[in-house]
Amino acid sequence: MYSDIIIIGGGASGLLAAIGAESILMKSDSTLSVTVLEKMPRVARKMMITGKGRCNFTNVKPWEEFSAHIRTKKNFLRPAFYNLSPESVIGLLEDAGLPCQVERGDRAFPVSHRASDVVDTLRGIATRWGARIEQNVEVKGISVNRSSKGDIFMIAASGSRSYSCRRLILSTGGLSYPGTGSTGDGYRFAEAFGHKITECFPSLTAMVPKGYKDASPEKNGHLDRSAPLSSIGKALCGIQLKNVSLTLSSGGNTIASEMGDMDFTDGGIEGPIGFSLSRDCVKSVRNGGKPSLSLDLKPAIEKDDLRERLRGLWKEIGKDPRSSKMPIPALTRVLLGKLMPRELIQGFLICNPEILKGRKGNERIDLDCLTDCLKGWAFPVEGYVGYERCVVTAGGVSTDEVLPKTMESRLQTGLHICGELLDIDCDTGGYNLQAAFSTGYLAGQSAAISLEKEDNG
Numbered sequence: 001m002y003s004d005i006i007i008i009g010g011g012a013s014g015l016l017a018a019i020g021a022e023s024i025l026m027k028s029d030s031t032l033s034v035t036v037l038e039k040m041p042r043v044a045r046k047m048m049i050t051g052k053g054r055c056n057f058t059n060v061k062p063w064e065e066f067s068a069h070i071r072t073k074k075n076f077l078r079p080a081f082y083n084l085s086p087e088s089v090i091g092l093l094e095d096a097g098l099p100c101q102v103e104r105g106d107r108a109f110p111v112s113h114r115a116s117d118v119v120d121t122l123r124g125i126a127t128r129w130g131a132r133i134e135q136n137v138e139v140k141g142i143s144v145n146r147s148s149k150g151d152i153f154m155i156a157a158s159g160s161r162s163y164s165c166r167r168l169i170l171s172t173g174g175l176s177y178p179g180t181g182s183t184g185d186g187y188r189f190a191e192a193f194g195h196k197i198t199e200c201f202p203s204l205t206a207m208v209p210k211g212y213k214d215a216s217p218e219k220n221g222h223l224d225r226s227a228p229l230s231s232i233g234k235a236l237c238g239i240q241l242k243n244v245s246l247t248l249s250s251g252g253n254t255i256a257s258e259m260g261d262m263d264f265t266d267g268g269i270e271g272p273i274g275f276s277l278s279r280d281c282v283k284s285v286r287n288g289g290k291p292s293l294s295l296d297l298k299p300a301i302e303k304d305d306l307r308e309r310l311r312g313l314w315k316e317i318g319k320d321p322r323s324s325k326m327p328i329p330a331l332t333r334v335l336l337g338k339l340m341p342r343e344l345i346q347g348f349l350i351c352n353p354e355i356l357k358g359r360k361g362n363e364r365i366d367l368d369c370l371t372d373c374l375k376g377w378a379f380p381v382e383g384y385v386g387y388e389r390c391v392v393t394a395g396g397v398s399t400d401e402v403l404p405k406t407m408e409s410r411l412q413t414g415l416h417i418c419g420e421l422l423d424i425d426c427d428t429g430g431y432n433l434q435a436a437f438s439t440g441y442l443a444g445q446s447a448a449i450s451l452e453k454e455d456n457g
């Protein structure tokens, strides 16, 4: 089958590539055809699970602030961002009948809070504007027929199907959540054209503290999410902490510090501030470093003030007639109950046994030590959860070999590359989907514009 433009991968960037191409072709009443090939039975399976099923599809911060959340070469994304801004994405969805709203942190969601509504709307726009979407078509290989009139891409797909096109867009995504169809096929396709792939690794993922799992990490630090929890992991898993501070360091040097909310899960430490630190942490583990996290449960209080406060509280508890016969460990739990969520106490004491000194029956609490532990609960990190559950893939097709104004390959005319397949990754908060939308839209538009130019001489 021949189509003028073929897009491989019908995820966030692929759908926007189709919409971008059709936005150009519609204007000129062109008969040029656009086809999306998607290997899964439905397009955009990954987008369906974004934002915990609510789809935080963009972030409306202006470029200066938005770009601070891009972890790779920020300026590469700039032309694509201005070509399809977060406001334009909202406009596209709302014009197609999907009301959207901006919530805390400038994050945009559909009012319905249903990711499927975003997918259905984007898919609807693409097909209404003229794109053809073929599902259950897995691309296996690509070759090029060179001719003086321009190169033709030959695509071999599952079921002995074959396709050809004059413009090819690769939008096959990264490696995370392979069950959604993103299994990294595009790296192989891009490499065959000579593209350099910057080393890939999981980002926005759980960091696994030493002793959290009853299993050892692989050589590269990967520790599968499904590995069984240890008694420490069991004591902490499921606890969510608000307004705490987490600092990542390695070899005595602070790498980064974040304040906000974090979660202990079946994977390890994650949640918003855990995710923020995970990229650097995974990198460190993979490079053979010995990263460590320090959790400050009381970031709003200086250490000396906290120590004084603990002394006051301890005295108060000692004077309370209800606690007169209680042993020290029980009194300590009463004290900790005033300082942290109840469910955290057991895990806190297991991880910080030095707070209680002396032998049973003769125990005493070390308030200085307690202060230190509250301000700097140490979690040496031994591993990380991999692509099976990470949010995004860091690394990918090097942006040095892709033109930022068109997303066209510098190595192969007519080939465009977009989305997570590129070496672009961002923080959580709608930035990753916006990057996929903007690069996809620009790739689609550029492919259509160059074809029209070619045909009109």
Ligand SMILES: Cc1cc2nc3c(=O)[nH]c(=O)nc-3n(C[C@H](O)[C@H](O)[C@H](O)COP(=O)(O)OP(=O)(O)OC[C@H]3O[C@@H](n4cnc5c(N)ncnc54)[C@H](O)[C@@H]3O)c2cc1C
Pocket: 008, 009, 010, 011, 012, 013, 014, 037, 038, 039, 040, 043, 044, 045, 046, 047, 049, 050, 051, 052, 055, 056, 057, 058, 137, 138, 139, 140, 171, 172, 173, 174, 176, 177, 180, 181, 182, 183, 184, 185, 186, 390, 391, 392, 418, 419, 420, 421, 429, 430, 431, 432, 433, 434, 436
């Ligand atoms: C759990 C989770 C939650 C997330 N939440 C958010 C969020 O709230 N906000 C946000 O901004 N980002 C979020 N992200 C990240 C975001 O989903 C991705 O960055 C984005 O989907 C990348 O878009 P893409 O088009 O590049 O790749 P994908 O969306 O992965 O699409 C790639 C498509 O290509 C298809 N494909 C692959 N190989 C082939 C082949 N050989 N032949 C045919 N088709 C193929 C795949 O099946 C897939 O449909 C989340 C990610 C995860 C995993």
